[in-house]
Amino acid sequence: MILINFNRLLGYLLFLVVITLSGCSSKHSSDPIIANTLDKDGVLFVKKIDKDGVLVVKTIDKDGVEFAHIDKDGVKFAKKTEPFKIVAVKTIPKKETSFKFRPLKEIAKTEITPVIAPKKIKEITRIAKAPNVIEKPKFFIKKPFFPKPIKKINIHKNGSSSIWKRMFALYALPDVDNKRVNRQIKRFLKHPEQLVKIQRRAEPYLHLIMDEIEAKKIPGEIALLPIIESSYRATVTSPASAAGLWQFIPSTGLSFGLKQNWWYDGRRDVYASTQAATDYLKKLSRSFKGDWFLALASYNVGIGNVKKAIRRNKRADYWSLRLPKETRDYVPKLLALAKLFAQAEKYNLPLKAIPDKPFFKSIEINSPLGLKKAANMARMNFDDFFILNPAFNRVITPPTGSYRLLVKTQHAKSFQRNLSNLPDHKRVDWIKHVTQKGESLRTIARQHNIKIKDLLKVNNLNRKQIKNIEAGRTLKIPPASIDTLVKGNV
Numbered sequence: 411m412i413l414i415n416f417n418r419l420l421g422y423l424l425f426l427v428v429i430t431l432s433g434c435s436s437k438h439s440s441d442p443i444i445a446n447t448l449d450k451d452g453v454l455f456v457k458k459i460d461k462d463g464v465l466v467v468k469t470i471d472k473d474g475v476e477f478a479h480i481d482k483d484g485v486k487f488a489k490k491t492e493p494f495k496i497v498a499v500k501t502i503p504k505k506e507t508s509f510k511f512r513p514l515k516e517i518a519k520t521e522i523t524p525v526i527a528p529k530k531i532k533e534i535t536r537i538a539k540a541p542n543v544i545e546k547p548k549f550f551i552k553k554p555f556f557p558k559p560i561k562k563i564n565i566h567k568n569g570s571s572s573i574w575k576r577m578f579a580l581y582a583l584p585d586v587d588n589k590r591v592n593r594q595i596k597r598f599l600k601h602p603e604q605l606v607k608i609q610r611r612a613e614p615y616l617h618l619i620m621d622e623i624e625a626k627k628i629p630g631e632i633a634l635l636p637i638i639e640s641s642y643r644a645t646v647t648s649p650a651s652a653a654g655l656w657q658f659i660p661s662t663g664l665s666f667g668l669k670q671n672w673w674y675d676g677r678r679d680v681y682a683s684t685q686a687a688t689d690y691l692k693k694l695s696r697s698f699k700g701d702w703f704l705a706l707a708s709y710n711v712g713i714g715n716v717k718k719a720i721r722r723n724k725r726a727d728y729w730s731l732r733l734p735k736e737t738r739d740y741v742p743k744l745l746a747l748a749k750l751f752a753q754a755e756k757y758n759l760p761l762k763a764i765p766d767k768p769f770f771k772s773i774e775i776n777s778p779l780g781l782k783k784a785a786n787m788a789r790m791n792f793d794d795f796f797i798l799n800p801a802f803n804r805v806i807t808p809p810t811g812s813y814r815l816l817v818k819t820q821h822a823k824s825f826q827r828n829l830s831n832l833p834d835h836k837r838v839d840w841i842k843h844v845t846q847k848g849e850s851l852r853t854i855a856r857q858h859n860i861k862i863k864d865l866l867k868v869n870n871l872n873r874k875q876i877k878n879i880e881a882g883r884t885l886k887i888p889p890a891s892i893d894t895l896v897k898g899n900v
Contacts, residue, residue: 573616573764578752580623580630583702586745588729594739594746595757602759604641605750609762611642614769614798615655615680622688629702631748632691635709638743644680645800645896653677654800656687666690672867673808679801681772681814703728703741711737770798771822772814773829778838779815780806782895787828788817792895804889806838809868841887851876854885864888 598605619633636642639657647653651660654677660670666686668676676682694705697713707728708716719731728741754761781802785795798816807813817825843854851871855862862876868888871879 572761573620573766574751574761576620576624576766577616577630577633580620581748581752582629583631583745583748588742590729590739590742591745591749594742595750598746598750599757602757606760606762608637608642609764612636613762613764615642615644615684616764617766617768618681618770619684619688620766622684626688626692628688628692628695631744632688634744634747634751635687635706637747638740644678644797654683655680656683658683658686662690671808672864673804674801674813675803676801679814680798680816682801698726701726701728706741706744707731707733707737710740768819770816771819772816773822773826774812775807775815776812777834778806778809779829780838781892783832783837783839784815784825784829787832788821788825790818790821796892796896802892805892805895806889838889843885843887845879845881845883845885847881849879849881851879858887860888 615636616633619636620630623630623632636655639652640646640655642655644655646657648657652658653663653675656677658666658668658677660677663670663677663683663686666689668679668682668686670676676686691705691709694708694713695702697708698704704716704720704726711734715737716731716733719733720726723731731738750757750759751761781795781799782792782805785792788795798818802808802813807815841858843858845854851862851865855865865871865885865888866873866876869885
């Protein structure tokens, strides 16, 4: 009897549970539905596709939940929160699947679910309450994921119709995403204003560099290498005596045909050094059967040192080689820069509008010409002129041989016309000195504040004549160092 009563009671309770659940189902029929699975990689997916529509999907991995950043193509990721939080998500009925795109600023003011949306869904949904679900975490976006743009400059979105588009199309290095690369990305993002300054400095040279890269079929990322080498300053010389955009040391420069003398340093010649650097890099890549990471490491530390490291390591893998810290960071820096510029919008990095057309024209000079006079004929202030022609050590071009001057494209025709009309005796303003009886070259050098070896060189004299120089001889006073004309920060 007791057993029968117990069974009746149990049946009655079960009936009440069914009725309650049925009521709940009808009451919450419009609430979100939660479905979760765990795959072999330990990733939790929350998703559902049924006749009522498509459920937005989210991913929770072992490292935590990622915030979603919406754009016109779908959702991209930016930040992570606490691991293994379960969030209710919303079922989007079929009739509501065509949402208008909402900008991130508007979404940032609301609670959002960290989700990966299906390809055609262009909406990040709010977290919704659902029955029998663990309490949801609340996420608020208080500030942008990345630094704000530092200064408004003329920007081509995604580099379209600019030198950037051409560069990105020629990217060819493997896309590596590791701690060493990410560390360099964070480092560069600490000072984004420097990347803006570097773009301004790079503008005169980028078209020439891209022409060389494309002609020699080498990776487009190489155009960013002077950022690491010289911060795109063609005039700099390092403490190790490396000079120019590509920072050639004297011996390597000579081996690639870059002349270096009292008058001229080919390592600072924008045109010649770019040809030499791209030749050198292509040669290094061939030495390592097309492994550009090893080629770049060799450009930095020398091919002999890289080959020794490979022998010690017993395999040719850049990422596992024991190399100096500068070389270990060299390739990650280049990959980080390539990613920052290619994804400039994501990182809020302004891209300067640099048109894909020549910035300058090369004009051959076959006899000495004063550089200040040349700058005036090119209608350029001297600092801007010197940025294009930093290879000259003196205020005039060398007295023998042919050299090139680079002049802004828009002024090239007028420069050539002015040059052809310039009489030979007005090309250089030589200072002359007529020697007096009892005068020595030492006293003349001291009088004009020049070095005696320079006085000997420009007048084709030998050291025996230092003390004994005949009276009445006309001497040319050596031209001053180019530094006397350069006033700005070039």
